[in-house]
Amino acid sequence: MRWGVAIFPGSCDDDDVVHCLRHVLGHDVRPLWHKDPFDGECDGVVLPGGFSYGDYLRAGAMARFAPVMQGIVDFAAAGGLVLGICNGFQILCEAGLLPGALTRNESLRFVCRRVTLRVENAESPFTCAAEPGALLEMPVKHGEGRYYADALTLKQVRDHGQVLLRYVDTAGRTSDEANPNGSMQNIAGVCNRGRNVFGLMPHPEDATEELLGGVGGLTVFSSMAAEVRRRNGA
């Protein structure tokens, strides 16, 4: 599998993503510099976390106008798999590829801790390696991760099975305590209607080796790899 990892000025988790894909999973990785056009020659694209363009104006607002993004938008429109992590999620929402927006954490504090996520829908290219209802542990680290959408959008997102992950407690129940940022309905990750673009605030790349405290994040990448194999008829 060949991945593209976008790099914007201020991205800071791109190396973690590259390490995970290249060294943990043994896949090919191609860095996608923000100033370069993207030709779509990849099986999957990751928009990593960080503070692209210093989070100026709004988190993710500037990155969507980077030259590399037009190619990524075209890639997504053609059905290509796009994963946005943290700041990448914010960029995908700002670019209109995902519904809703990420706003300031309800606590006003930057949160950095491990969270438990429940797989709400396992019929997606990003969660197909998990059982429905499976619990995954990953870290979050963000100041603006509160998922917001208006009532109509929220209903549509739910009705179409686009909520893939929710914040839950270790017993798998949604609660305010388990919600690190005040996200509406404990939403941690949503995909588009076509289910080929997915954004989440937690960091799967930081939970891919036992040394890092767990491998809950592998599910996301191995699901995508399984989808690519399926598409290629393997």
Place this chain on the structure above:
Amino acid sequence: MLVKVFVTLKEGVLDPQGKAVENSLHSLGFGGVKEVRVGKYLELSLDVAEAEDAEQQARRMCEKLLANPVIENYRFEVTG
């Protein structure tokens, strides 16, 4: 032309920053403060002669970048 742009959170969008400011004002003794909403103010200096052009450009800038229509409203004033 000078354009003054005001970007505010839509009604119903939680504003924890505004809430924190509200609490601080209360503790300063301004008990009459019912609610605080924090927004953004931008000044754009445009190299155009006509107010109408400035208005059109400002509207496009707001829609494409300066405000996020999912969570924010905007308004602007064009001055000479």
